[in-house]
Amino acid sequence: MKRLALIEDDQLLLKRMTVFxxxxxxxxxxxxxNSLGMFFENLPENPQIxxxxxxxxxxxxxxxxxxxxKVRNLLPNTRILVITGHNHPxxxxxxxxKGANSFYLKGSGLNKxxxxxxxxxxxxxYLTPEAxxxxxxxxxxxxxxxxxxxxxNAKNPGHAVPCFSKSIKLDLSPREKDVxxxxxDGYSYQEIASELLVSLNTVRHYVKVLYKRFGVxxxxxxxxxxxxxx
Numbered sequence: 080m081k082r083l084a085l086i087e088d089d090q091l092l093l094k095r096m097t098v099f100x101x102x103x104x105x106x107x108x109x110x111x112x113n114s115l116g117m118f119f120e121n122l123p124e125n126p127q128i129x130x131x132x133x134x135x136x137x138x139x140x141x142x143x144x145x146x147x148x149k150v151r152n153l154l155p156n157t158r159i160l161v162i163t164g165h166n167h168p169x170x171x172x173x174x175x176x177k178g179a180n181s182f183y184l185k186g187s188g189l190n191k192x193x194x195x196x197x198x199x200x201x202x203x204x205y206l207t208p209e210a211x212x213x214x215x216x217x218x219x220x221x222x223x224x225x226x227x228x229x230x231x232n233a234k235n236p237g238h239a240v241p242c243f244s245k246s247i248k249l250d251l252s253p254r255e256k257d258v259x260x261x262x263x264d265g266y267s268y269q270e271i272a273s274e275l276l277v278s279l280n281t282v283r284h285y286v287k288v289l290y291k292r293f294g295v296x297x298x299x300x301x302x303x304x305x306x307x308x309x
Contacts, residue, residue, distance in 0.1 A: 081200055084110040084126075086118050086133040087162070096132070099189060106196070115146055119153075128157045130200050132183075135163045135174065136276070144174050151178030158199045164274065170256065171206075181205035255292075258285040262298070263305050 083100055085108055087093040093113055100108040109128065112118035114137060131154060135143045150159065161179045164186075165171070171182055181199040183192055184207040191207060198205040254275075261271045272282045290296060293304040 081106050081129045082109045082127055083107065083196070084112075084118070084128045084131045084157075086112050086115065086131070086137065088113045088134060088137045099192075103193070115143065122153065126154060126157075128154060130158045130160060130196060132160045132162060132196070135161050135165070144170075144177060147174060147177035147179055158202075160195055160199045160205070165257070170260075183207065255285055255288060258282060259289055259305050262286070262289075262302055 083106055085093065085096055085100065087096060090113060093111055097108045097111045100106050110118070110121060110126075112121060131150065133143065133147075133150070137143045147159070147161075158180045159178055160181045160183060161174055162183050162185060163170075163174075164184070174182070181195055181204050183195040183205070187207050195205040195207075257275055258271055261274065266274070268279055268282045268286070272279045275282070286298070286301070289301055289305075293301055295301045295304050
C-alpha cells in the first residue's frame with residue numbers, strides 16, 4: 080500500500096481527490112491539507128510518505144514553487160508530483176530544480192492523474208503531452224541560444240536550466256513570469272486574471288512592474304522586449 084499526501088487549497092477538490100486516491104486499491108491518502116502551513120503542522124516527526132501531490136498555485140500570496148526545496152529537505156525520500164496549470168519550460172524546470180519529480184496538468188482527467196501517480200511512484204518522471212510539447216523547442220534551441228545558467232545551490236551544481244536569458248539580472252518573481260509569459264502568448268489582461276485567479280487590478284499592477292523592469296511604456300513594447308529575453 081503506497082502512502083500519499085495531498086496539498087490543495089480548493090476544499091471541494093481536496094475532498095474529491097482524497098476520495099479518489101483512497102478508492103485505489105494500492106493507495107492510501109494519509110495526509111491532506113489545504114495549505115502549506117497546515118501540511119507542515121500536521122506532518123509527523125518521521126513521515127512515511129511515498130508520494131506528495133502539491134498544487135503549485137495554492138494562493139495569490141504564496142509562491143509555492145519557492146517552498147519546494149523546504150518540502151524536499153523535509154521529505155528527502157518522498158516523490159513529488161506537482162499539480163499545475165502551467166506548461167512553460169522555465170516554470171517546469173525551475174520546479175524540477177527545486178525538487179519536483181513530475182507534473183500533472185490541471186484538467187487532464189483522472190486517468191492521466193492516476194498514470195502520473197503510478198509513473199512517479201515507480202521512480203519515473205511524468206509530463207503531460209502538452210507540457211512535453213512546450214519543452215521540446217527549448218531543448219532544441221540550447222545549441223543556438225545562450226539561455227542556460229548554472230545554479231550553484233542546486234543538487235547538481237553544474238545542471239543547466241533554460242530560463243529567460245536575463246531573468247536573473249531582472250530578478251523576475253514567479254508571478255511576474257506568469258504574467259509575462261501570458262502577455263507573450265497574446266492573452267488579454269482579463270484572460271490573465273481569470274487563469275491566474277487574481278483581480279484585473281492585480282494583473283495591471285504586475286504589468287506596471289514589468290514596464291519598469293524592461294524600461295518600456297506600453298503593452299506592445301513590453302511584448303517585444305519580453306520576446307527578446309526568450
